[in-house]
Amino acid sequence: MTTSPAAQHADHSSDDIIALVRELVSIESPSRDTAASARIADVLSARFEAIGGTVRREPTSAGTDLVIDVPGTGDPLLFIGHTDTVWPVGALDGEVPWVEDGDVVRGPGAYDMKAGIAVMLEALRTLQPLAVERRRAVRVVLVCDEEIGSPVSGPLLAARARGAAAAIGFESPHPDGALKVGRRxxxxxxxxxxxxxxxxxxxxxxxxxxxxxxxxxxxxxxxxxxxxxxxxxxxxxxxxxxxxxxxxxxxxxxxxxxxxxxxxxxxxxxxxxxxxxxxxxxxxxxxxxxxxxxxPAWRASAQDAVLLEQISEAAAGVGQRIEGRPAAGAGDTNLLGGLGLPTVDGFGPRGGGAHAVDEHFLRSSLHDRVALLRAVLTIAAD
CATH class of the missing domain: 3.30.70.360 (Alpha-Beta Plaits)
Structure with a gap:
């Protein structure tokens, strides 16, 4: 993976990205709520189509999955995320209201993992002015049942990953921002x-x-x-x-x-x-x-280590230092890492309180993650 810092682009402000996260959080989408899943799929379909993505909606018994292909060069990088949350409808007006308090932003599903979806969208948006020869092809898979173990979507991941060069998960990172390489x-x-x-x-x-x-x-x-x-x-x-x-x-x-x-x-x-x-x-x-x-348990492989090193090199180009280590929690990246596809997870913003009433992410980490992802996706000019 040859990368360099992306070309100059028109940044959205943090407020713009926060507004997107709030729009997604306002659509409360607990697992197995098929109507809510369809509503958030509508919003995301329009957002990804606006940045040049080709969207396939795949209704399942658990809700609506999205598979989005964004043009670029080479075998696609696979972005993995989910639209469902652990929170029931009503949490936003109850015990987990939307709150912006300085650097801390709270809301049901904001950290796990709607802010991660916003990172994907913003990075891909900023790359659209580049010619396709200057940016990596991307396939985004957003499932609707991750929080209950992906019983419906999980068996479909291998087919959706076919042809991908590597996978990047957008769950939360370690508290210090390190990526997750290997998971229980x-x-x-x-x-x-x-x-x-x-x-x-x-x-x-x-x-x-x-x-x-x-x-x-x-x-x-x-x-x-x-x-x-x-x-x-x-x-x-x-x-x-x-x-x-x-x-x-x-x-x-x-x-x-x-x-x-x-x-x-x-x-x-x-x-x-x-x-x-x-x-x-x-x-x-x-x-x-x-x-x-x-x-399945995902034990970090040599291929995962190579992918992490490539990401670390891209990070250095934008003034960041990125490390990776195993994590206790499981996610859909287990299914891909377990198949031998080079995989890392934790590309969401920093924060804490996943599945708890103090769920939150840090506003300051959004642009860092966007800049890192943009660097990973940008192909250096010859």
């Missing part, structure tokens, strides 16, 4: 238990408590993930538990959703196999473990 694998597993209902006082012996069985199964899960014989560590979070209806009825159904994180594929396989082999403690109960979504 993740899986969402639903553990379901069926027992038998009975009156809790008159004939409890005829019942099989699904809740009690679930408690014992979760203890078994704890032993599985803490097994010292596993090749790598496992992060395990029991995120939800549900079961039963009344205190005078032995519960017949119970379930838990579990989030798991892995540093290596072998540990992931062994843990998921052990969960699939769980058997009931109580005679007559049933236990099933269903993998709702999974992203």
């Amino acid at each position: 694998g993740s899986a969402r597993v639903r553990l379901s238990v069926t027992g038998r209902a009975a009156h809790a006082a008159l004939d409890p012996e005829h019942g099989i408590s699904a809740v009690d069985e679930l408690v014992d199964q979760l203890l078994a899960v704890r032993r599985i993930v803490a097994d010292p014989a596993l090749p790598g560590p496992v992060l395990c979070n029991v995120g939800t538990i549900a079961g039963g209806a009344r205190t005078n009825v032995v519960p017949a159904e119970a379930a838990a959703e579990i989030g798991l994180r892995f540093t290596d594929p072998d540990t992931e396989r062994r843990v998921l196999d052990a969960l699939a082999a769980l058997h009931p403690v109580r005679e007559g109960a049933t236990v099933t473990a269903e993998v709702l979504s999974a992203r």
